[in-house]
Amino acid sequence: xxxxxxxxxxxxxxxxxxxxxxxxxxxxxxxxxxxxxxxxxxxxxxxxxxxxxxxxxxxxxxxxxxxxxxxxxxxxxxxxxxxxxxxxxxxxxxxxxxxxxxxxxxxxxxxxxxxxxxxxxxxxxxxxxxxxxxxxxxxxxxxxxxxxxxxxxxxxxxxxxxxxxxxxxxxxxxxxxxxxxxxxxxxxxxxxxxxxxxxxxxxxxxxxxxxxxxxxxxxxxxxxxxxxxxxxxxxxxxxxxxxxxxxxxxxxxxxxxxxxxxxxxxxxxxxxxxxxxxxxxxxxxxxxxxxxxxxxxxxxxxxxxxxxxxxxxxxxxxxxxxxxxxxxxxxxxxxxxxxxxxxxxxxxxxxxxxxxxxxxxxxxxxxxxxxxxxxxxxxxxxxxxxxxxxxxxxxxxxxxxxxxxxxxxxxxxxxxxxxxxxxxxxx
Amino acid sequence: xxxxxxxxxxxxxxxxxxxxxxxxxxxxxxxxxxxxxxxxxxxxxxxxxxxxxxxxxxxxxxxxxxxxxxxxxxxxxxxxxxxxxxxxxxxxxxxxxxxxxxxxxxxxxxxxxxxxxxxxxxxxxxxxxxxxxxxxxxxxxxxxxxxxxxxxxxxxxxxxxxxxxxxxxxxxxxxxxxxxxxxxxxxxxxxxxxxxxxxxxxxxxxxxxxxxxxxxxxxxxxxxxxxxxxxxxxxxxxxxxxxxxxxxxxxxxxxxxxxxxxxxxxxxxxxxx
Numbered sequence: 001x002x003x004x005x006x007x008x009x010x011x012x013x014x015x016x017x018x019x020x021x022x023x024x025x026x027x028x029x030x031x032x033x034x035x036x037x038x039x040x041x042x043x044x045x046x047x048x049x050x051x052x053x054x055x056x057x058x059x060x061x062x063x064x065x066x067x068x069x070x071x072x073x074x075x076x077x078x079x080x081x082x083x084x085x086x087x088x089x090x091x092x093x094x095x096x097x098x099x100x101x102x103x104x105x106x107x108x109x110x111x112x113x114x115x116x117x118x119x120x121x122x123x124x125x126x127x128x129x130x131x132x133x134x135x136x137x138x139x140x141x142x143x144x145x146x147x148x149x150x151x152x153x154x155x156x157x158x159x160x161x162x163x164x165x166x167x168x169x170x171x172x173x174x175x176x177x178x179x180x181x182x183x184x185x186x187x188x189x190x191x192x193x194x195x196x197x198x199x200x201x202x203x204x205x206x207x208x209x210x211x212x213x214x215x216x217x218x219x220x221x222x223x224x225x226x227x228x229x230x231x232x233x234x235x236x237x238x239x240x241x242x243x244x245x246x247x248x249x250x251x252x253x254x255x256x257x258x259x260x261x262x263x264x265x266x267x268x269x270x271x272x273x274x275x276x277x278x279x280x281x282x283x284x285x286x287x288x289x290x291x292x293x294x295x296x297x298x299x300x301x302x303x304x305x306x307x308x309x310x311x312x313x314x315x316x317x318x319x320x321x322x323x324x325x326x327x328x329x330x331x332x333x334x335x336x337x338x339x340x341x342x343x344x345x346x347x348x349x350x351x352x353x354x355x356x357x358x359x360x361x362x363x364x365x366x367x368x369x370x371x372x373x374x375x376x377x378x379x380x381x382x383x384x385x386x387x388x389x390x391x392x393x394x395x396x397x398x399x400x401x402x403x404x405x406x407x408x409x410x411x412x413x414x415x416x417x418x419x420x421x422x423x424x425x426x427x
Numbered sequence: 428x429x430x431x432x433x434x435x436x437x438x439x440x441x442x443x444x445x446x447x448x449x450x451x452x453x454x455x456x457x458x459x460x461x462x463x464x465x466x467x468x469x470x471x472x473x474x475x476x477x478x479x480x481x482x483x484x485x486x487x488x489x490x491x492x493x494x495x496x497x498x499x500x501x502x503x504x505x506x507x508x509x510x511x512x513x514x515x516x517x518x519x520x521x522x523x524x525x526x527x528x529x530x531x532x533x534x535x536x537x538x539x540x541x542x543x544x545x546x547x548x549x550x551x552x553x554x555x556x557x558x559x560x561x562x563x564x565x566x567x568x569x570x571x572x573x574x575x576x577x578x579x580x581x582x583x584x585x586x587x588x589x590x591x592x593x594x595x596x597x598x599x600x601x602x603x604x605x606x607x608x609x610x611x612x613x614x615x616x617x618x619x620x621x622x623x624x625x626x627x628x629x630x631x632x633x634x635x636x637x638x639x640x641x642x643x644x645x646x647x648x649x650x651x652x653x654x655x656x657x658x659x660x661x662x663x664x665x666x667x668x669x670x671x672x673x674x675x676x677x678x679x680x681x682x683x684x685x686x687x688x689x690x691x692x693x694x695x696x697x698x699x700x
Contacts, residue, residue, distance in 0.1 A: 155458060158456075161456075162596075173586070175600060176582070176586060176595060176598075176600050176601065177586065177600055177601050177602065178600055178601075178602050179599075179600050179602035179603045179606070180602075271664075271666065272666065274601070274602075274668070291587065294669070295668065295669075297586055297587065299589065303589045306589065306591065307591050310591060
């Protein structure tokens with residue numbers, strides 16, 4: 001039984017193809033049940049996000065070609081011809097498959113390095129595998145190991161630190177000015193996409209009150225419903241200016257919507273309480289001179305992009321640290337994985353030796369007196385134990401040595417004829 | 428005496444370990460170092476209190492009789508006030524700077540302190556003890572307020588000038604720094620008020636002059652007014668931030684300036700003793 005992953009991601013396949021083979025939650029459940037029924041993969045898990053679709057599994061027998069099986073399954077299940085798109089797929093086995101999953105969970109394989117959403121998506125994929133009863137001893141261990149690696153990567157390195165989108169950079173900046181956003185309010189001017197995203201981010205950070213205004217009031221109302229905010233007419237904007245702490249502006253106005261003189265009046269009215277303005281419009285809505293006014297913090301899209309670029313650069317610098325963690329954990333995981341193969345061999349060998357001992361004793365029973373029998377039993381037991389102990393230590397040493405170890409284990413199995421014992425063990 | 432000498436040697440070690448831990452937390456934001464901060468701070472401050480109490484008992488006076496005794500009390504006061512503010516606000520990223528100053532003060536004190544019970548008889552008066560002790564705590568609080576003021580100004584101008592370096596990354600928000608500055612100023616103002624009252628009562632009993640032109644008293648009153656104004660501006664006018672930060676900074680500079688001038692040019696702490 002070997003681990004395998006076959007799939008596509010944002011680096012190997014265009015979005016058009018990724019869309020075609022993406023699995024919804026219910027599709028994942030059905031697919032996993034079907035895979036289980038077909039019995040080519042003993043355990044399976046499907047990870048499907050907007051950037052990747054991957055099927056992880058443990059191939060049941062040596063006769064099954066895991067890669068072909070998974071590709072055929074996807075073709076059959078999604079009713080698409082994967083043979084013409086073969087170049088988009090990748091397949092990784094054994095250590096490479098584990099290393100890949102660890103990289104995915106740590107965010108190294110994501111479009112934005114270090115993003116944290118993926119770890120949640122891997123957890124969700126595992127939950128579905130459990131729900132479909134497609135999980136088993138290997139995937140259970142592997143996935144829990146993966147969660148640990150993902151957590152280590154984020155706590156022991158700075159791979160997930162800092163905002164990496166304009167909208168999150170704006171929220172981060174707001175948190176550098178205000179202590180508690182839930183006690184603050186914000187105003188979104190315009191209904192542009194980045195403005196909406198920034199407002200959404202502020203909502204996620206539990207901003208106290210969110211107002212939305214637009215020249216077309218209906219648009220403001222629609223967006224307000226979506227973001228659970230309050231829509232206000234464009235003409236009433238000045239009133240809100242006096243009250244809010246954060247202003248996000250993303251209109252398509254050709255000239256400055258707010259001048260420095262106007263803002264001075266507003267700030268005077270506000271008793272110069274801090275005001276954070278995020279101007280993501282191009283051309284800009286707020287006169288840059290406004291930033292000179294006391295306690296006004298005006299930032300445009302370029303300023304925010306500067307934060308994003310710096311953070312991305314920093315995250316890239318953290319990749320070697322994360323890779324080191326991954327290598328350490330891959331090694332540890334495979335120590336466990338190989339022990340799975342070693343344990344049945346040790347148990348089989350122990351049973352075989354014991355059977356030989358008992359059968360030989362039975363054969364020679366008549367040659368010994370009753371009073372010697374107990375001593376003889378103890379003597380043979382002790383001899384066999386010593387012999388078994390020496391063999392066991394050697395077998396455990398094989399385990400430390402990856403490829404050669406596996407070959408040697410096979411040799412032990414052949415020499416002692418342990419096949420029947422191992423089959424019994426697996427059953 | 429052995430324990431006093433041992434603690435005197437150990438205190439700078441405690442504070443340097445503490446400062447390094449706060450520094451590592453500030454620069455690396457490592458959760459492991461974060462966990463060590465509170466217990467280490469508690470241990471260091473506890474040993475410092477034990478040291479101060481033992482010293483007071485052994486030498487029969489509160490250790491403010493010499494500059495180096497005073498430095499140790501100042502270090503303890505700064506550490507205690509910082510401990511209180513950290514506990515109240517829950518922000519640990521500023522401890523590095525504050526505790527570095529504590530370490531400096533304690534090291535200077537430990538290296539030069541005398542083990543003698545000789546003391547100016549004036550310092551045996553309970554009014555003078557209250558006056559000096561509260562003044563030490565008041566000035567320590569003002570020093571912390573000034574540090575937070577400086578941090579506020581640095582972060583404020585970093586955000587204004589769109590410079591997103593280490594200050595931007597590691598310091599807490601402007602609002603938190605403002606709150607810390609206010610809390611420290613407020614504590615300092617209360618302590619210095621008590622100190623000034625105790626000093627005035629003692630002075631009226633000993634010297635029957637209506638006006639005493641002592642530079643220390645003038646600067647103390649000046650500082651007291653500055654920090655008083657700072658507290659009023661924040662509490663009643665809601666205009667903290669940059670104004671109170673500058674006020675704390677100038678108030679602190681006045682303290683440093685007066686201490687330096689008096690210690691260099693005057694033979695005694697006040698002109699009248």
